[in-house]
């Protein structure tokens with residue numbers, strides 16, 4: 001029988017990213033993304049007043065993160081990653097919805113995604129994002145699909 005105390009301790013929690021999280025964030029990015037930002041990029045993101053950076057913890061382990069930029073009423077999801085062994089537990093969904101909830105001025109959300117990234121396209125489709133355009137050669141080696149969600153109402 002599972003121990004209720006350990007079940008409680010592994011419940012996911014969301015909090016703002018801190019600079020002390022960067023070693024784990026960088027490691028997660030290396031596991032998850034073809035072109036991680038690197039430490040200099042993350043430190044710039046942490047400094048920007050327009051950004052909301054969140055991490056998801058399971059117990060003591062930091063297993064995912066999201067970065068969004070808010071300009072006017074537009075929220076741009078700039079990166080998102082969940083460590084491979086923690087996927088399909090709804091954590092990316094929690095990260096995206098927490099970033100949206102944490103940006104009450106946002107009326108529209110958008111992001112770019114690789115056409116070949118079936119997991120991310122599945123996620124964003126499940127979260128109500130629709131394809132609204134394509135950015136040619138956005139990633140250099142691949143186009144980006146532009147996906148958007150109307151947050152009003």
Ligand SMILES: CC(C)(COP(=O)(O)OP(=O)(O)OC[C@H]1O[C@@H](n2cnc3c(N)ncnc32)[C@H](O)[C@@H]1OP(=O)(O)O)[C@@H](O)C(=O)NCCC(=O)NCCS
Nearest residue numbers: 032080081082087088089090091092093119120122123126
């Ligand atoms: C994309 C990613 C963030 C999804 O993380 P996750 O925590 O596994 O996603 P969730 O468990 O919250 O999934 C929520 C829903 O998204 C969809 N989804 C998630 N992964 C999927 C997959 N591999 N295939 C199809 N749909 C998927 C499903 O509808 C899922 O709901 P369900 O599990 O009830 O079917 C993760 O796969 C990842 O880190 N990938 C590498 C980095 C990346 O691609 N980042 C996004 C760049 S735009």
